[in-house]
Amino acid sequence: MAESPIFEIFDGLPRQGPGSNECTEKAFNLLSSLPAGTKILDIGCGVGMQTIHLAKICKECHITAxxxxxxxxxxxMENAVKEGVDDRISTVCASMDDLPFENGEFDVIWAEGSIFVIGFEKGLSYWKQFLKExxxxxxxxxxxxTDEPSSEVVQFWQDCYPDIKxxxxxxxxxxxxxxxxxxxxxxxxxxxxxxYANLEKRVDKISDNYKGNTEAxxxxxxxxREIKLFRVYPDEYGYTFFILQKNE
Structure with a gap:
């Protein structure tokens, strides 16, 4: 699977999806009464800009990315060493729909821009077992x-993620x-x-490498197409950060 060109395209980016350290920190600050030694599971972490920021702002946490x-x-891990937080992070190469963890192992599950891969409802249902009460x-x-997205926007989302709500x-x-x-x-x-500024540069840089590769x-x-569309309709859709608590 790792041979897909999509990995090489996104490999050169500081972040594999929209987000910022400010948003990561804002979300983290909405979690209350975390125990000492909080265990965080960061699913679909990419190169882990948010992982490293979490390690910086939660000095008592251990993050499994x-x-x-x-x-x-x-x-x-190379970046974690540079930032001096590698002692608080460990990594596991695994698919988000087949995770090798124990039931109730983690206090927090983190997933920035990744749950769409497995599907929102399916991901929340499957990952729940790994959370403590x-x-x-x-x-x-x-x-x-918006309640009335433009037809061009609707068509785009039908093509890439029809589950958007x-x-x-x-x-x-x-x-x-x-x-x-x-x-x-x-x-x-x-x-x-x-x-998108980073993605556009990356796409322009590597396009010639993939001439004749239909998938790429x-x-x-x-x-x-995605970049162009957002520049025309930035108010119609985007990411929402949700903070949830397992209620059983």
């Missing part, structure tokens, strides 16, 4: 910011699966502009 692509994890989930999910409908899924919603906030459009050319073309 997982991704399916080992080079991302290697880069994460009253444990938290903090994650970002694509949501509509309004914030209210996403909250209904959260509660149906057995979590209480603690809080939520929209990621600012600036997080998308920053991500399709991915690169999709990236260009």
């Amino acid at each position: 997982t991704d399916i692509y080992q080079p991302f994890l290697d880069k994460l 009253g444990g938290y989930v903090a994650l970002t999910e694509s949501t509509w910011f 309004s914030i209210a409908d996403t909250e209904k899924v959260i509660m149906a699966v057995g979590y209480d919603l603690i809080d939520s906030f929209k990621l600012p459009a600036s997080t998308w502009y920053d991500f 050319e399709m991915i690169l073309e999709f990236n260009r």
Whole structure:
């Protein structure tokens, strides 16, 4: 699986999806009464910009970061060493739908920009077993910011993630699966502009390497379409950060 060109495209980015240290910290500060020695599971961590920031702001935490692509994890640990937080982070190369952990092992599950891979409802249902009673989930999910998105935007999301919902409908899924919603906030459009600025440079840089590779050319073309669309319709959709608590 790791041979897919999508990994190489995203490998050169500081972050594999929209987000910021400010948003990570804001979400973390919405978690209350965490025990000393809090164990955090960061699922689909990419190169782990948020993992490293969590390690910096939670000095009593230990973070287990997982991704399916080992080079991302290697880069994460290289950066963790540079930042002096490698003693608080360990990595596990694993698929988010087949995690090698014990029931009730973690106080917090973190997932920035990754749950769409497994599907929102499926991910929340499957990951729940790894949380302690009253444990938290903090994650970002694509949501509509308008009740009447433009037809071009609707078509794009039908092609890439037809499961996108309004914030209210996403909250209904959260509660149906057995979590209480603690809080939520929209990621600012600036997080998308920053991500897309880096992605666009990366796409332009490596496009020539993939001439004649149909799969890669399709991915690169999709990236260009995605970037262009957001610049036209930045108010219609985006990520919402949801903070949940297991309610059993």
